[in-house]
Amino acid sequence: MGGSRGRTAFLVALCGCAWLSLRPDARVEAWIDVGLAPARALAEALAPWRWMRLRSVRAAEAELAAKVDGEIAQRRALHEAERAAALPTEPQLSFGRRFVHAEVVGRRPEHFDQLEVRLDSATCDGIEPGMPVCSGDAYVGRVVEIDVPETGRAWIELATARRFAVGARIETDGTREEVRCVVGGLASMSRADSGRLFLSVTAPSARVLPQALARVDERLSPLARFAAEADGFRLGMPEPGGDGEWVLRPLVDFSSGLYQLCIVAPADIAREPDRELADELGDKRWAEARVISIGEPSARRDGFELALGSWQGAQDGAALVVGARLLGKIVHAGALSSDARRLGDPGGSVHALARIEGRAAPVVLGRIVSLGRDEEGALLFHWPAPLGIPGAAGERVRATLFTGAGEPLVPRGLLLGEAELPTGVGPHRVRVESADERFSIGHVRVRLGPPPPPDAKKQDPQATGEPESESDSEADSEADSEPKERKP
């Protein structure tokens, strides 16, 4: 370290790297990525090591290729079951209505309580802001904007949004009068990090609410244009929330468990019969990428380097797929290469759902977080299970796990593995047996982002990013662009 200038530069570099390690700054790191682009060439120096394992790579790839047809058939069956489960089961909820399937794409940037969905037929014909949205028999929110951020997509505001309000009635056994109330927003006892969300409920006419199902009822509201369509959908079960407050335990996992929804429209809307959207696995937004590392030097990490960087379209959070199974995600897209984490990398997470043996409807698991691998190489996941799977205490059910929708760069229905799921409300630790061999992958398919819109300035630059904040405090700033509140 010759001279004081050299020493100073060295110390600045050391302190700068140390600071950025703990306080990441995306803009600075983007410049560092450009500076580190030559590191991509260094990884090519590992070619002799890669040749050493070429045989095992080919064997593993042949084995995976042989399973692809079966996995794709599983994926199709799962999707049909998911779509069927998104429709209401109660006959009175289906009568006189038309249901338009909407698949969740992700959260609206900076608006955690709004979902971006893509509609069947890729068109919003006949859909209007204010239409109710359901998941099975459960009411989840309303359409707030259509054909945004692109044609055939819409934003849905969830019942958890701070300014959301929907009229409701709590049905009783018939001996007492039903209780009317207003439901909307999160109750103060909600805990977003554990996925335990409760809806706030206000009932001016009753201090104690009956322990019975709350259903949507907006018949008394002159402003509710789609009161008839929303009527009767389930909201949740009332519970005492402490300090005299009453809350509603929702029937769906609002934090990360909404994948396939239905927009409830009048039966006579002007809309052609719907066509199902094309399978994402078959579209053109994929790039083949070579695995260029031969193992992860960090003892606690599980991943590899890919010969595909942001300059070739790779993005943080993009899925890595072999056949129809998810291998991992890109954790950091550098300029010419990317860091990819496998499912066994601690802290990685994925939206999941389970197909349980003997049950037709898939079970939404929500976001599960990887805890690493056990001694036998099986994946361990933390599953918050705010709703859980109904069953006897201690019972376990055999299930096949797949990815759910709701992550912009991770297609739904990718195989994760087999697991025995515990029943009851969580949190649970789930052991997933995956066929992914840690040592044998040579190539993966990487999910690419959508093509840039023609007029990029009108689009939100982070439209495909994951939400950074779980707060809806920013939502108020766009109140003018959204429909007014409708309170009964």
Add this chain to the structure above:
Amino acid sequence: MSSERLAAWVWVTLWATWSFAARGFCAEALALHSWVPDFGLALLVMLCARAPREDLPWLALVFGFARVAVSIDPPVASLAVAFGAVALARALRGIVDAQRLLPRALLTFVIVLGAELWLTLAHFARLRDEALAALGGTPELALPSVFATAARAAAATALFVLAFGGALAYLPGLTPLWRERPWRVGASSR
């Protein structure tokens, strides 16, 4: 720069990349990740003990680049590890004779321990809230367990240095780094 020294730097870059990659290769092949020595940091400490003082920042940069090329750890954290290791080795080589095996093994132990803990911290700093909450309740990722894993890696690396540390200096292509100007090496060791 003479062609011999230029070739030596090319060799250093290759050995650095291979040594970091070798750890991952061995760890996955043996399924004993925390007991596999950090060959890259062992090589870096050996070079820091021998190389002229003015070469040390370049060594840090080369080893930082090499680690970034093969690891999924945050690039700035990998660079910080390389810079920190060189800074510590530079500070201590004036106090202890880092060319002898035992002091070098001890120095390597400290550096690998610090590097493992640092990389774990940097990894956690980038996790989402719910992931942190999930990992926080996991015994395998609690502080004592993290420390034990780091200590195992550090001990394995120190033992590796004791057993093979002498041979590291004779890896092909490296000796021109310190052979060319012995008087400067002697002067820069204090």
